[in-house]
Amino acid sequence: MTNAPLVADQRPAEKACFHCGLPCGGVAIEKGGKVFCCHGCETVHDLLSQSGLAQFYDLNEHPGTRVSGAPPRERFGFLDDPTVQEQMLDFTDGRTSRVTLRVPAIHCVACVWLLENLFRLHPGIGKSTVNFTRREVAIWFSPDRIKLSELVALLASIGYEPSLTLGELDKAKPHPARRRLHLQVGVAGFAFGNIMLFSLPLYLGLDSVSAPTFRWLFGWLSLLLALPVLVYSAADYFRSAWLSFRQRVMTLDVPIAAGLVALYGQSAYEILSGTGEGYLDSLAGLVFFLLCGKIFQAKTYDRMAFDADYRAFFPLSVTRITDAGEVSVALSAICVGDRLRVRNGELIPADAKLVAGEAHIDYSFVTGEAEPVTREVGDRLYAGGRQVGGAIEIETIKPVSQSYLTSLWNHDTFAKDHRDPLNTLTNRYSRRFTLIVVSIALGALGWWWWAGNGGRGLKAFTSVLIVACPCALALAAPFTLGTALRLLGRFRVFLKNAQVVERLARVTAVVFDKTGTLTLAGAGGVQFVGAGEDLTPAERLAVHSLTSHSTHPYSVRVSEFTDDGKAPETVTDFRETPGCGIEGHVQGKRLLLGSRAWLEQRGVTMTGLDLPAGSAVHLAVAGRLRGAFVLAGSLRPGIGALVAELKPAFRLSLLSGDNEKERAQFAGVFGPDAELRFNQTPFDKLTTVSRLRKDGETVMMVGDGLNDAGALREADVGVAVVEKIGAFSPASDVIADGGRVRELGRVLRFARRAEWVVKLSFVVSALYNVVGVSIAATGLLSPVICAILMPLSSITVVTIAWGATTLAARREGLVEG
Amino acid sequence: MAVIVILILASLGLALTFLMGFIWAVRSGQYEDPQTPALRILTDDTQPAPPPLSPREFQKTTPA
Numbered sequence: 001m002t003n004a005p006l007v008a009d010q011r012p013a014e015k016a017c018f019h020c021g022l023p024c025g026g027v028a029i030e031k032g033g034k035v036f037c038c039h040g041c042e043t044v045h046d047l048l049s050q051s052g053l054a055q056f057y058d059l060n061e062h063p064g065t066r067v068s069g070a071p072p073r074e075r076f077g078f079l080d081d082p083t084v085q086e087q088m089l090d091f092t093d094g095r096t097s098r099v100t101l102r103v104p105a106i107h108c109v110a111c112v113w114l115l116e117n118l119f120r121l122h123p124g125i126g127k128s129t130v131n132f133t134r135r136e137v138a139i140w141f142s143p144d145r146i147k148l149s150e151l152v153a154l155l156a157s158i159g160y161e162p163s164l165t166l167g168e169l170d171k172a173k174p175h176p177a178r179r180r181l182h183l184q185v186g187v188a189g190f191a192f193g194n195i196m197l198f199s200l201p202l203y204l205g206l207d208s209v210s211a212p213t214f215r216w217l218f219g220w221l222s223l224l225l226a227l228p229v230l231v232y233s234a235a236d237y238f239r240s241a242w243l244s245f246r247q248r249v250m251t252l253d254v255p256i257a258a259g260l261v262a263l264y265g266q267s268a269y270e271i272l273s274g275t276g277e278g279y280l281d282s283l284a285g286l287v288f289f290l291l292c293g294k295i296f297q298a299k300t301y302d303r304m305a306f307d308a309d310y311r312a313f314f315p316l317s318v319t320r321i322t323d324a325g326e327v328s329v330a331l332s333a334i335c336v337g338d339r340l341r342v343r344n345g346e347l348i349p350a351d352a353k354l355v356a357g358e359a360h361i362d363y364s365f366v367t368g369e370a371e372p373v374t375r376e377v378g379d380r381l382y383a384g385g386r387q388v389g390g391a392i393e394i395e396t397i398k399p400v401s402q403s404y405l406t407s408l409w410n411h412d413t414f415a416k417d418h419r420d421p422l423n424t425l426t427n428r429y430s431r432r433f434t435l436i437v438v439s440i441a442l443g444a445l446g447w448w449w450w451a452g453n454g455g456r457g458l459k460a461f462t463s464v465l466i467v468a469c470p471c472a473l474a475l476a477a478p479f480t481l482g483t484a485l486r487l488l489g490r491f492r493v494f495l496k497n498a499q500v501v502e503r504l505a506r507v508t509a510v511v512f513d514k515t516g517t518l519t520l521a522g523a524g525g526v527q528f529v530g531a532g533e534d535l536t537p538a539e540r541l542a543v544h545s546l547t548s549h550s551t552h553p554y555s556v557r558v559s560e561f562t563d564d565g566k567a568p569e570t571v572t573d574f575r576e577t578p579g580c581g582i583e584g585h586v587q588g589k590r591l592l593l594g595s596r597a598w599l600e601q602r603g604v605t606m607t608g609l610d611l612p613a614g615s616a617v618h619l620a621v622a623g624r625l626r627g628a629f630v631l632a633g634s635l636r637p638g639i640g641a642l643v644a645e646l647k648p649a650f651r652l653s654l655l656s657g658d659n660e661k662e663r664a665q666f667a668g669v670f671g672p673d674a675e676l677r678f679n680q681t682p683f684d685k686l687t688t689v690s691r692l693r694k695d696g697e698t699v700m701m702v703g704d705g706l707n708d709a710g711a712l713r714e715a716d717v718g719v720a721v722v723e724k725i726g727a728f729s730p731a732s733d734v735i736a737d738g739g740r741v742r743e744l745g746r747v748l749r750f751a752r753r754a755e756w757v758v759k760l761s762f763v764v765s766a767l768y769n770v771v772g773v774s775i776a777a778t779g780l781l782s783p784v785i786c787a788i789l790m791p792l793s794s795i796t797v798v799t800i801a802w803g804a805t806t807l808a809a810r811r812e813g814l815v816e817g
Numbered sequence: 818m819a820v821i822v823i824l825i826l827a828s829l830g831l832a833l834t835f836l837m838g839f840i841w842a843v844r845s846g847q848y849e850d851p852q853t854p855a856l857r858i859l860t861d862d863t864q865p866a867p868p869p870l871s872p873r874e875f876q877k878t879t880p881a
Contacts, residue, residue, distance in 0.1 A: 059860060112853060113860045132853040182843045190836045194829060217822070221829075 021062025063110035357392030390574030476761035504751035513703035638742030
């Protein structure tokens with residue numbers, strides 16, 4: 001596949017950590033016959049044992065999560081802010097409070113047990129209840145004895161750090177609505193069962209002449225039982241129908257509401273006049289099945305809700321500068337006039353004025369423009385920009401709008417002008433559907449009336465309204481694509497929205513960016529080749545301090561390589577030039593770290609270095625070349641297989657900002673047909689993509705989103721590959737976890753299958769509607785059968801959509817089992 | 818005749834009782850998480866739980 005060494009963890013599986021089960025490697029800590037992989041795990045084990053919680057380890061083997069150093073308590077300081085508490089706490093009376101936190105680490109029985117025994121760890125904690133499905137824990141605590149920040153820090157210290165992001169705060173607590181729906185179903189089911197009981201004797205021919213009392217009694221009881229169904233269980237349909245009526249739009253609830261009223265009116269007339277027994281069983285059954293469908297839908301959404309969505313990428317807290325120093329405060333607590341510190345790679349949360357520091361703002365988030373712009377002190381900075389370089393101080397001049405931040409990813413600039421035929425079809429169809437159905441129903445009524453059979457006409461009228469199920473049509477696309485989205489999300493490939501699945505299905509050409517996408521970040525495979533003597537510890541620390549300011553994959557690798565466990569020094573005048581390198585002052589010395597050409601351009605005299613193959617990052621200290629870090633071309637594992645898989649079906653290209661040194665290696669992987677381009681600027685990448693699009697290709701661009709934002713935006717599908725959540729470009733349509741790059745072939749195949757499933761569901765529901773409505777219009781179909789058929793059709797379509805999509809995902813190995 | 822009417826009313830009454838039971842179960846939150854109780858029962862209560870804070874303090878404040 002490749003001659004470059006892989007940086008994958010190839011240590012033999014030695015002893016597994018007693019706490020977390022990860023291999024211990026060479027640093028195993030032995031204690032009391034148990035082995036731990038790190039001090040974090042050991043500390044948690046000790047804490048749990050001392051608190052009488054050792055049972056945690058009996059419930060499951062290696063139940064813990066690796067805790068790499070307790071997170072600093074100050075990081076959660078913003079949680080003690082009253083405005084944040086107002087949003088976070090479910091309840092408080094000053095002495096006791098309840099908070100519900102989402103803890104993604106919950107995965108087994110032992111987790112549930114430990115989290116429900118939290119009170120043993122701190123006297124200020126009361127009862128705690130885990131909701132496994134939602135990965136949530138609700139904790140009662142006494143704020144006098146333990147602050148919310150301390151509680152969260154405690155959870156984090158035992159490996160259950162709650163996820164605290166904008167998405168968490170935004171979510172509406174769904175509990176009351178869910179309860180109401182359950183109650184509505186209960187009432188409808190109760191009425192349905194009992195009315196059925198009264199209707200059966202009539203169906204079976206209980207003669208009205210022999211038992212007029214029963215007929216009268218059953219009729220009245222049914223009317224009485226159906227009343228709560230109409231006014232309570234079906235209330236939401238009437239409300240929604242009324243709303244759409246006032247806004248003069250036809251929604252799917254209008255025919256349902258009309259059908260219900262018609263059914264009840266007709267039945268009441270028949271019973272009161274003694275001419276018949278009505279259709280109250282159909283009415284109750286219809287509402288019951290409709291609501292059951294709603295519960296099913298809500299459950300599906302529930303399952304989707306705990307999968308991360310892109311809002312999870314936005315920060316919850318920012319650093320505010322006060323007289324007392326820096327404090328971490330919630331985004332929502334920022335007022336106009338506040339002074340904030342924005343570090344490299346952080347977002348500017350609100351429109352602000354630059355107070356101190358050198359601002360290089362990357363507005364690719366807002367405009368898609370990859371090149372950062374330089375701003376002077378006093379200049380205005382707009383929300384959504386990302387600082388590239390050293391930390392800056394800003395003063396806000398506009399309040400923070402969370403919705404603005406969340407809307408950024410969906411900003412117009414990033415909206416692609418591609419049409420979505422499937423969706424437009426659904427929309428157009430749904431809008432006309434109601435009109436067509438109502439006219440058919442009225443037509444049937446008129447026809448039978450004219451033929452002298454008014455009763456049959458009324459039956460046909462209600463039957464058509466009930467049997468015509470727009471839901472099935474409306475559900476087909478969203479359900480299939482929604483399921484696909486959810487499955488991919490669980491696979492750590494996040495899609496911006498459902499339309500991206502459709503575009504993925506049509507991809508014909510794939511363009512890869514090299515750094516960070518095909519090559520791997522990590523400390524391994526890095527070596528330093530000195531021009532003269534080796535680096536001193538002080539220099540290593542200086543390089544580490546400098547590189548820790550940058551999120552470029554090379555910086556991350558060099559930073560890890562030079563990490564000797566010492567705290568980074570202060571860096572002043574930090575500056576990152578995309579595609580070239582980084583610079584800054586550490587301990588009074590000027591450091592330049594970047595490409596050879598860039599250093600030369602900055603006046604550093606180059607001497608010949610004998611460098612092995614790989615990308616070289618040259619280092620100059622105080623204007624003198626010190627050497628170069630060589631990053632071995634550590635291809636991600638599985639890239640060769642991925643390329644081989646894609647080669648027959650797609651037009652492949654590779655773009656790299658680096659020099660040609662690695663051409664031979666990649667030519668071997670990509671083969672002769674692929675287009676390999678080196679020394680590419682961000683703009684070159686963009687033009688390559690647009691040239692491919694002009695050739696009629698549907699292009700998927702895979703990049704790290706740092707210096708190829710423009711290309712990602714230009715492509716039909718832009719895939720941003722991220723190592724750690726937090727650094728992504730809004731120009732992308734897909735965010736993929738670094739480890740998933742090799743699976744892109746499967747993702748593409750899966751998207752094609754998903755599109756096929758949508759079409760299949762369309763055909764099934766269209767067929768059902770045509771057949772159902774034509775029979776119903778003849779007035780031969782009893783409304784009760786329609787009431788059963790209608791939800792059945794929705795369930796069929798939903799099952800097809802869900803089942804076929806899941807099957808496709810399973811076949812591609814996207815889900816286990 | 819009359820006995821059937823009584824039976825019908827009795828059956829209705831029984832069904833109503835079940836409905837009430839269902840309403841109580843929903844209101845007390847039993848339908849919100851069908852998964853965790855199934856896991857919770859797997860753990861043994863080897864150590865009796867000490868009363869967390871003052872139990873009344875928490876009961877009082879538990880929302881209905």
